[in-house]
Amino acid sequence: MEKNEIHWDEIIEEATKILSQYIQIDTTNPPGNEIEGALFLKEILKKEGFDSVILESEKGRGNIVARYKGDGSLAPLLLLHHIDVVPAEEDKWLHPPLSGKVQDGEIWGRGAFDCKYFGVIELMVLCLLKRSGFKSRRDIILLATGDEEAGGRCGVEWMVKNHFDLIRADFVINEGGVAGFCLENKNLYLCQTAEKGVCWVRLVFRGVPGHASMPDGNNCISDMAGAIQKIGNYRSRLQKSPVTTRFIEGLARKMDFIEEREAAGLFDETSSFKILDMIPEKGLKTLLNTMLRNTFVPAVAHGGKKTNVIPSECYCEIDCRMLPGEDPESIIKELKGILGGHTDFEIEILGSSSPTESRLPNVLYSTIEMCTKKQDPVATVIPFISSGATDSRFFREKGVAAYGFAPLKIEEPLSSHLEKMHGHNERISIKNLAYGIELLYDIVREFCR
Numbered sequence: 320m321e322k323n324e325i326h327w328d329e330i331i332e333e334a335t336k337i338l339s340q341y342i343q344i345d346t347t348n349p350p351g352n353e354i355e356g357a358l359f360l361k362e363i364l365k366k367e368g369f370d371s372v373i374l375e376s377e378k379g380r381g382n383i384v385a386r387y388k389g390d391g392s393l394a395p396l397l398l399l400h401h402i403d404v405v406p407a408e409e410d411k412w413l414h415p416p417l418s419g420k421v422q423d424g425e426i427w428g429r430g431a432f433d434c435k436y437f438g439v440i441e442l443m444v445l446c447l448l449k450r451s452g453f454k455s456r457r458d459i460i461l462l463a464t465g466d467e468e469a470g471g472r473c474g475v476e477w478m479v480k481n482h483f484d485l486i487r488a489d490f491v492i493n494e495g496g497v498a499g500f501c502l503e504n505k506n507l508y509l510c511q512t513a514e515k516g517v518c519w520v521r522l523v524f525r526g527v528p529g530h531a532s533m534p535d536g537n538n539c540i541s542d543m544a545g546a547i548q549k550i551g552n553y554r555s556r557l558q559k560s561p562v563t564t565r566f567i568e569g570l571a572r573k574m575d576f577i578e579e580r581e582a583a584g585l586f587d588e589t590s591s592f593k594i595l596d597m598i599p600e601k602g603l604k605t606l607l608n609t610m611l612r613n614t615f616v617p618a619v620a621h622g623g624k625k626t627n628v629i630p631s632e633c634y635c636e637i638d639c640r641m642l643p644g645e646d647p648e649s650i651i652k653e654l655k656g657i658l659g660g661h662t663d664f665e666i667e668i669l670g671s672s673s674p675t676e677s678r679l680p681n682v683l684y685s686t687i688e689m690c691t692k693k694q695d696p697v698a699t700v701i702p703f704i705s706s707g708a709t710d711s712r713f714f715r716e717k718g719v720a721a722y723g724f725a726p727l728k729i730e731e732p733l734s735s736h737l738e739k740m741h742g743h744n745e746r747i748s749i750k751n752l753a754y755g756i757e758l759l760y761d762i763v764r765e766f767c768r
């Protein structure tokens with residue numbers, strides 16, 4: 320079915336209703352209870368004639384897989400989204416976060432953006448293909464999982480470990496991209512082709528306890544404060560990677576605020592910050608800064624119980640994000656380097672995940688780029704490294720090309736859009752939902768025909 324043969328009004332109405340209902344299902348993680356979301360999707364899929372299978376990693380932690388059969392002449396494509404959402408502070412919202420309220424052309428609720436809308440778009444695309452009897456050369460797999468917001472242990476990680484045969488694909492489209500935003504009359508869409516690794520570290524400082532009225536210069540709290548300050552002021556070295564280079568070249572080629580010659584200076588310690596300051600969009604500037612280097616951010620400080628007691632121990636926790644090519648070992652080494660003068664401390668790794676990357680060029684990426692430009696003539700798609708982790712990493716670790724792409728066009732500045740993620744009053748416009756279905760439909764059809 321060509322795009323102009325589809326009754327879009329009806330499709331959008333249908334999608335709006337599904338998203339509103341999907342939001343009303345409480346899949347707040349913890350505890351997740353994604354089974355309810357999976358059953359909801361299963362029911363819709365069944366009505367459309369799809370067999371689907373629900374797999375529970377633990378009681379209530381549902382994951383669901385459905386498949387649109389192709390002729391097998393090309394490798395499968397997997398459409399991924401997560402069912403769980405983060406908790407919401409209800410009293411700070413204008414409409415209850417689980418209301419799914421539709422008002423003034425917007426659908427409200429937790430998950431409207433992250434990322435139930437994406438699941439609904441994927442679902443609608445699959446339904447449209449089925450209804451039109453589309454002849455696909457690839458199997459198209461729909462996978463909705465739990466636990467993304469808490470690391471994916473009960474979701475994609477578990478599925479990849481235990482049921483990879485059901486979800487084996489060469490290509491994945493997932494959340495994680497940055498929706499098209501306007502800059503200098505062009506719309507910039509950021510496609511996530513890589514993500515930074517995470518390393519959470521606890522630093523434990525020890526000293527001799529004593530009465531606070533009798534200081535002798537030995538105080539682990541002061542030691543820790545000095546260390547936190549050093550980490551807070553530290554800037555890791557600039558690192559060049561193929562994605563960052565492509566990102567910067569893409570910006571320089573398309574945008575007027577920066578020349579290609581100047582852009583190269585972003586990798587130079589003396590000029591980097593001056594050039595970053597030339598970027599007129601705050602969100603883009605912050606994002607690019609995180610793509611250029613590892614980051615070390617003190618986030619927790621804990622120590623002492625009573626004002627007149629010098630404690631024997633205290634600790635702080637550091638959120639470290641590492642670029643592709645780094646690992647926890649190199650991060651610890653760098654951290655030790657920052658804390659050169661400090662001696663009485665121990666380092667404990669609380670958790671880590673590796674950085675991952677899907678290299679370019681890639682046929683799926685090119686299709687995303689081509690279809691986006693077709694739908695939005697002033698679109699520019701550029702690849703980026705996200706500093707946050709998504710479920711794509713589990714597929715990338717298996718050698719699958721996974722891309723995070725948001726088929727949307729936002730009208731607000733990027734920085735305020737990014738602030739809304741996991742924030743209050745999450746919502747999506749029906750116009751954007753429609754835009755997303757149309758764009759993803761085009762991408763999937765183009766890629767699978």
Ligand SMILES: [Zn+2]
Pocket residue numbers: 401433434467494
């Ligand atoms: Zn998400």
